[in-house]
Each structure stands twice: as C-alpha cells, then as structure tokens.
Amino acid sequence: ELKVEQNPLFLSMQEGKNYTIYCNYSTTSDRLYWYRQDPGKSLESLFVLLSNGAVKQEGRLMASLDTKARLSTLHITAAVHDLSATYFCAVDPPTQGGSEKLVFGKGTKLTVNP
Amino acid sequence: DVKVTQSSRYLVKRTGEKVFLECVQDMDHENMFWYRQDPGLGLRLIYFSYDVKMKEKGDIPEGYSVSREKKERFSLILESASTNQTSMYLCASSFPREASDYEQYFGPGTRLTVT
Numbered sequence: 001e002l003k004v005e006q007n008p009l010f011l012s013m014q015e016g017k018n019y020t021i022y023c024n025y026s027t028t029s030d031r032l033y034w035y036r037q038d039p040g041k042s043l044e045s046l047f048v049l050l051s052n053g054a055v056k057q058e059g060r061l062m063a064s065l066d067t068k069a070r071l072s073t074l075h076i077t078a079a080v081h082d083l084s085a086t087y088f089c090a091v092d093p094p095t096q097g098g099s100e101k102l103v104f105g106k107g108t109k110l111t112v113n114p
Numbered sequence: 115d116v117k118v119t120q121s122s123r124y125l126v127k128r129t130g131e132k133v134f135l136e137c138v139q140d141m142d143h144e145n146m147f148w149y150r151q152d153p154g155l156g157l158r159l160i161y162f163s164y165d166v167k168m169k170e171k172g173d174i175p176e177g178y179s180v181s182r183e184k185k186e187r188f189s190l191i192l193e194s195a196s197t198n199q200t201s202m203y204l205c206a207s208s209f210p211r212e213a214s215d216y217e218q219y220f221g222p223g224t225r226l227t228v229t
Contacts, residue, residue, distance in 0.1 A: 033218070043206075045219070088156070101162065
C-alpha cells in the first residue's frame with residue numbers, strides 16, 4: 001500500500017527566509033503533484049512533476065522530484081506572508097487493477113510571519 | 115479553464131436526514147472523485163467513478179453512496195446523516211491516468227454540518 005509522508009506538518013517561518021518541505025513516498029511512482037489550500041478554500045494545483053529529475057518553478061516556489069529516492073521537495077525562497085497556506089503533495093501509484101486514485105500526504109501548514 | 119462546481123458551499127442538516135451533494139464538471143473528464151477532509155486526517159477518498167454508472171469504493175465508503183447518471187455530474191449521498199459526517203467535502207475530476215495531462219481538479223468544497 002502506498003504511503004505518502006510530508007514533513008514538517010507545521011512550519012512557522014519569518015518573511016525573507018528560505019525553507020524546504022519534504023514529501024516521501026513508499027512505492028515506485030513517477031508522477032507527483034503539489035497543491036495549495038488556503039483556509040476554508042479548496043485545493044489549487046501548483047505543480048505537476050512527471051519524471052525523475054523534474055524541476056518546476058513558479059515565483060518563490062520550486063518543486064523537484066527524485067524518483068529513485070522516492071522524494072519530492074517544495075522549496076520556498078524569501079518567504080512572503082501571501083505564501084501562508086497548507087501545501088499537499090499527492091502521488092500517483094502504479095496502476096493496480098485500473099485504480100485511478102491519488103494518495104495524498106497529510107499536508108504542511110505554513111505560516112509566514114512578518 | 116477547468117471548472118468543477120459543487121451545489122452548496124455550506125450545508126446544515128439534521129441527524130437521520132438524507133443528504134445529496136452534487137458536483138458538476140465542464141471538462142468532459144472521465145474520472146470524478148469525492149473526498150472528505152478533516153483536521154489532522156488530510157484528504158480521504160470516499161468514492162470515485164471512472165465512467166458513467168461506474169463507481170469504485172475509496173478508503174472510507176461506509177455511510178455513503180454515489181450516483182453518476184451523466185458524465186458531467188457526480189452525486190454523493192448520505193443515506194442517513196450522522197454527526198460524525200460533519201466535514202468538508204471536496205469533489206474532483208480528471209482525465210484517465212493514461213492521459214499525458216492527468217491531474218485532479220478540485221471544486222470549491224461543501225462544508226457540511228450535521229446536528
């Protein structure tokens with residue numbers, strides 16, 4: 001059974017600092033997704049990583065995927081308050097019986113303080 | 115732009131009532147999903163559907179059923195609502211996983227309170 005672990009689950013950081021959120025998963029996969037969720041709102045897609053070594057950047061966020069290590073990272077550069085949200089990674093497991101399910105991590109709640 | 119809409123943002127129901135949550139997508143996606151989200155538990159899959167009239171149980175199907183009579187619409191039914199079904203319900207849709215642009219798109223969510 002595929003397990004997806006994010007850490008940390010809670011992250012409080014100061015504006016201007018850098019930090020990394022980690023997403024580890026337990027079985028082979030070459031597709032990984034990052035989502036953002038603002039309080040009381042739904043999930044918004046941030047990045048789709050489709051192969052080993054994939055790197056995507058949008059503004060102050062950069063995501064990467066290492067399928068050999070079964071690890072994805074979401075790096076935050078020079079954080080600003082607007083980045084405060086909960087970030088989820090989700091992994092696409094190898095097809096088993098035609099399953100179309102994603103498996104989500106529990107989320108990392110990021111708070112950026114002035 | 116993919117649009118996934120849900121019939122209500124907030125809903126308050128009484129214990130024992132039958133509750134219908136509706137989800138509609140406009141991207142001709144084959145797959146549709148219902149999740150519930152609770153603090154500390156993340157997203158948990160209730161049911162999903164990969165075609166009209168086809169459905170598959172997720173991780174927590176007990177107490178729920180679903181209906182998909184048309185491709186664009188996926189309904190979640192709580193046959194007899196209970197207080198432990200108070201939660202945020204999220205609908206999502208996607209193309210099949212073989213598609214190069216497989217990705218799940220989420221609706222705005224329905225916050226259901228059962229009293």
